[in-house]
Amino acid sequence: MKQQQQIGKHGQDLAAAALRQLGIEMVEQIGTPVHLIPVGNKHDPNFKVIWGEKVSGDHRGILPGGRSVLAETKTILDRNLRWSDLREHQPERLGEHARHGGLSLLVWVHHTGVHVMRFPVLGFGPGESIPPEFAMAVASVTRQDIEGMIYDDQEKELAE
Numbered sequence: 001m002k003q004q005q006q007i008g009k010h011g012q013d014l015a016a017a018a019l020r021q022l023g024i025e026m027v028e029q030i031g032t033p034v035h036l037i038p039v040g041n042k043h044d045p046n047f048k049v050i051w052g053e054k055v056s057g058d059h060r061g062i063l064p065g066g067r068s069v070l071a072e073t074k075t076i077l078d079r080n081l082r083w084s085d086l087r088e089h090q091p092e093r094l095g096e097h098a099r100h101g102g103l104s105l106l107v108w109v110h111h112t113g114v115h116v117m118r119f120p121v122l123g124f125g126p127g128e129s130i131p132p133e134f135a136m137a138v139a140s141v142t143r144q145d146i147e148g149m150i151y152d153d154q155e156k157e158l159a160e
Helices: 001-021 088-101 132-159
Strands: 025-029 035-040 047-051 059-062 070-074 103-110 113-118
Touching: 001 025, 001 035, 001 059, 001 070, 001 113, 025 035, 070 132, 088 103, 103 132
Parallel strands: 070 103
Antiparallel strands: 025 059, 035 047, 059 070, 103 113
C-alpha cells in the first residue's frame, strides 16, 4: 500500500472513531464498488479494475433517534482544507442528504486534530478554504448541535 493510501486509511479510521465519540451509532464505511475483469490467463492472472457508481460519502451512521448521518472525510495534514479537495459529486450528495433531513458532516483529519463539521459549512464554497482555527470553531458548534439532536430525540422518546 502506498504511503498516501496508508495516511488516507488511517484518516478514515480516525474519522469513524470521532463520529462514534459524538454519539453516532452504526458507523460504517461506505465502500466504492469495483468490478475486476480478468485480462490475463491462469499463468498470468491480471485484472482490469472498473470503478462502479460514485458513492455519496465515506461513512454512514444513525443518530439514536433514527436520523441518517452521512460523512465525507478528507485527510489533509499540512495545509488548509480547500473546496477543490472535494470531488465534484461530494458537495452535491452531502447537500442532498441534508435537504432530505439527514445530518451531513465534513470530517477533516489534520495534524491539529479531527474536525467534524456540519455540512454545508458557512462561507465554504468554490475557491474557498478552511483554516484549522475556523474548523475547530465549526466543530465545536457541530458537537453542540449533535448533542442537542440526541437530547431532543431522548426527550421525545420519554414523552411517548
